[in-house]
Amino acid sequence: MALSEMGTAGSWGVSRRWWRHPEVLWRRNGSRVVVLAPGQDQPSVLEGTAAVVWDLLESPIDESELVRIIAEVFEASTERVTGDLQPFLTSLSDGRLVVDA
Amino acid sequence: MSVDELLKQVASHGLPEQPAAFLAVPLGDRQWTVFLDGVRRQRLIGFLKAAVDAERVPVTDGQSEAVDELHLQACGSMLRMERRLLELVHSYEAAGIEVVVLKGTASAHLNYDEPSMRVFADNDLLVRPADFQAALVLARRLGYRRLVAPPRPTFDRRYAKGATLKGAEGAELDLHRNLVFGTFGFMIDLEELFASTIEFQLGGRRLRALGPETRLLHACYHAALGDPDPRYSSLRDVAQMLSYGDHDRARVLELVSDWEAWAVVARAVGLCDRHLGVRVTDRLVDAVAGYKPTDVEDRAIASYVGENRHYAAKVRASLPFLPTAGERAAFLRAAAVPSSAFVRSRGDEPRAAWVRRGVRSLFQDRVEQ
Numbered sequence: 001m002a003l004s005e006m007g008t009a010g011s012w013g014v015s016r017r018w019w020r021h022p023e024v025l026w027r028r029n030g031s032r033v034v035v036l037a038p039g040q041d042q043p044s045v046l047e048g049t050a051a052v053v054w055d056l057l058e059s060p061i062d063e064s065e066l067v068r069i070i071a072e073v074f075e076a077s078t079e080r081v082t083g084d085l086q087p088f089l090t091s092l093s094d095g096r097l098v099v100d101a
Numbered sequence: 102m103s104v105d106e107l108l109k110q111v112a113s114h115g116l117p118e119q120p121a122a123f124l125a126v127p128l129g130d131r132q133w134t135v136f137l138d139g140v141r142r143q144r145l146i147g148f149l150k151a152a153v154d155a156e157r158v159p160v161t162d163g164q165s166e167a168v169d170e171l172h173l174q175a176c177g178s179m180l181r182m183e184r185r186l187l188e189l190v191h192s193y194e195a196a197g198i199e200v201v202v203l204k205g206t207a208s209a210h211l212n213y214d215e216p217s218m219r220v221f222a223d224n225d226l227l228v229r230p231a232d233f234q235a236a237l238v239l240a241r242r243l244g245y246r247r248l249v250a251p252p253r254p255t256f257d258r259r260y261a262k263g264a265t266l267k268g269a270e271g272a273e274l275d276l277h278r279n280l281v282f283g284t285f286g287f288m289i290d291l292e293e294l295f296a297s298t299i300e301f302q303l304g305g306r307r308l309r310a311l312g313p314e315t316r317l318l319h320a321c322y323h324a325a326l327g328d329p330d331p332r333y334s335s336l337r338d339v340a341q342m343l344s345y346g347d348h349d350r351a352r353v354l355e356l357v358s359d360w361e362a363w364a365v366v367a368r369a370v371g372l373c374d375r376h377l378g379v380r381v382t383d384r385l386v387d388a389v390a391g392y393k394p395t396d397v398e399d400r401a402i403a404s405y406v407g408e409n410r411h412y413a414a415k416v417r418a419s420l421p422f423l424p425t426a427g428e429r430a431a432f433l434r435a436a437a438v439p440s441s442a443f444v445r446s447r448g449d450e451p452r453a454a455w456v457r458r459g460v461r462s463l464f465q466d467r468v469e470q
Contacts, residue, residue, distance in 0.1 A: 022305035025183050027176035027217040030154055030169060036180040038304070043177040 015064040018089060019101040020057045037096045044095070049074065050088065060101035063089070104128075104136045107158075111145050112333035113377045114152040115218070117344050123152070127161045137167065144334040146172050147218035175220045179209070185272050186224045187304050192243055193226070198236050200309070201227040201298055203277060203319065207310035210301050212341050220334065223273035227311075230291060233257060233278040237264060240276060244269040252439040260435055262286060281322050283419030283436075284401035288360045313348035314356055317385075321362070321369035326405040331372060340373045343381040350384040363389060364398035397421045413437070 020026075023038035032047040033054045046054050049070065056066055063085070071081045092098040102124060110123050128136055140149050150172040152158045153165060160168065183206055193200045205221025213219050228236040234257065237247065245266035251257045257264070262282035266274045279286045280294070297312035311319055320338040324331045342348065357366055367389035373379055394402065397418075404410055404418035416436045423429045444450065 025180045025304050027180060028215060029173050029176050029217065030150065032173070034173065034176040034180060036177075036184060041181060041184065043180050045173065 015062040017060045017062050017101040018057055018066065018093075018098050019060040020054070021096050021099050024097055026054075035097055039096065044097075049084075053085070053088065057098060104132055104139060107136060108139045108143055108145065108333060109377055111140065111149050111152050111158065112143065112337050113340070113379045114148045114155070114157060116337075116340055116377075116379050116381075118379055118381070123157050124159050127159045127164060133164055137171070141171070143332050144220045144222070146175050147215075147220045148334075148337070151215070151218055172217070176217055179205075179217075179221060182206070182221065182224060182272065183303060185268065185274075186226075186308075187306055189224065189226065189240075189243065189274065190306065190308060192239060193228070193236065196235070196239055198228055198232045198239065199295065200236075201295065202308050202310050203227050203275075203280075204323070206303065207301070207308075207316065208320070208338055210303065211299075211310055211313075211316070212338060212346070219338075223275060225275045225277060227277040227280075227294060229295065230258065230278045233261070233263075233276070236276055237266075240266050240274060245274055250443055252437070252443050253435050254440065255431075256435040260432060280319050281326060283415050283432075284404065284422050285322065285326070285360070285362060285365055287419065287422040288362070290359065293356070313342070313346055314353045317342045317346055317348050317353060318356060318360070318362060318366070321366045324372055325365045325368040326402065329406040329410065331376075333376060336369075336373050336377050339369050340377055340379050340381050343370075343373075343383045343386065353385055354388055357385070357388070363392050364394035364402060367392040367394070368402060 021038065025036040027034045029045070031051060032045050033051045034043050034045055035054070036043045052073065053066065053070065056069060067078050067081045067085055070076070070085065071078045074081070089098060093100070107124065107128075110119070113119050127133075140146055146168070149158065150168055153160055153168050186202065186206055190200055190202070203225035205219070205223065205225060209216040209219035209221065226236075234254075237257075241247075245268050248265045248267060251261060251264075257278075260283065262279050263275055263277035266276060268274065279291060280289055294311060294315055297315055298309040299312050300307045301310055302308075310316065317339070320335070320342055324335045324339050327335060357363060366385060370381075370386050370389055373381065401418045401422070404414040407414075416433070419432065419436075420429050423432055
């Protein structure tokens with residue numbers, strides 16, 4: 001998805017809702033999260049902000065809400081978070097770790 | 102503090118009555134190596150990770166990294182194991198074979214708030230006795246091979262605890278038709294195991310596990326009879342469920358009585374106390390306090406965890422648990438007289454030699470006594 005389609009946090013008319021892929025298997029390793037996507041045999045490790053995002057994806061959440069929370073927690077601008085979050089969510093989606101709820 | 106004492110403390114991390122203090126300073130390199138080896142052997146890395154994170158075990162930066170890495174590897178291994186479990190359950194359900202997830206995965210997800218605490222190394226599935234042969238055939242089709250053949254087909258159908266199988270990549274599957282071989286296993290109501298199951302979610306599927314009461318008792322059987330020196334993680338399962346489980350206390354006592362499992366539970370509780378140093382409070386613990394096993398129970402327990410804990414001892418110790426002479430004879434024949442097919446699968450030795458050895462082994466210890 002292109003950035004223009006997502007708009008900017010706070011001004012989105014329609015925000016996508018994201019959620020963990022229901023078939024993902026995962027474990028917590030301290031502050032990190034180990035995830036295994038459906039159909040894969042090689043786990044990936046999420047750490048730092050990625051692990052926080054994973055926690056927030058426990059139930060379906062609006063992308064705009066995700067941006068707002070991450071910006072607040074990490075004291076960053078919503079523009080910057082949006083810029084970082086979009087490719088991250090896309091990669092998670094491509095890797096079948098999250099779905100568009 | 103000895104390494105073993107520290108292992109016990111780690112195994113009890115998070116239980117209501119923990120020892121007052123762990124270490125004051127990090128272990129030295131040599132002790133740390135021995136300790137970490139024990140952690141691997143006792144499958145305690147999840148508990149150690151939690152204890153280190155909670156600053157209950159002082160570690161150097163290097164030791165902390167080693168714990169992180171070991172736990173990370175364990176997490177990856179468990180996820181791969183769970184993926185295989187889901188594939189197995191899918192195949193069994195598609196074939197109309199009911200399966201119940203036992204031990205590792207079920208324990209991690211149902212007994213602990215944080216599944217990464219409970220590390221396991223294989224998958225365990227329970228099937229109905231009537232489905233056991235079909236379940237073995239399907240497992241073979243899925244690439245699993247059985248490690249030890251049964252002495253006779255009847256043995257599998259009527260008496261086996263189950264079968265251990267290895268998958269193509271070395272993944273182990275324990276396919277159960279009972280929770281215990283022989284002795285106390287004859288007293289278990291196998292229908293009850295299926296009737297009281299509960300469901301849990303894993304990877305988008307609903308899996309069945311033993312209910313809280315039968316799960317607690319299974320943990321007791323495993324801790325009490327599984328090994329002369331049970332893993333601390335097995336004892337922790339018992340202590341965990343007694344401390345935090347949502348089992349119906351009265352129902353557990355009914356099952357212990359119906360299954361004549363007092364000696365098993367008394368041993369499991371005693372081992373928790375002795376090895377973990379944890380005194381849990383539960384009606385079940387009170388009920389078995391001071392329980393004196395009968396001679397038959399003593400012999401049965403010894404056949405699993407005593408010095409002469411071989412197959413023949415288990416067969417012999419099982420006889421008093423069978424109600425009629427006919428059933429005892431049928432059991433002896435199935436367990437001690439191998440079929441021609443079994444003998445052929447094991448080499449050139451004549452069947453008569455196997456039979457002679459089987460019968461002799463059943464009585465040898467008794468003669469020596």
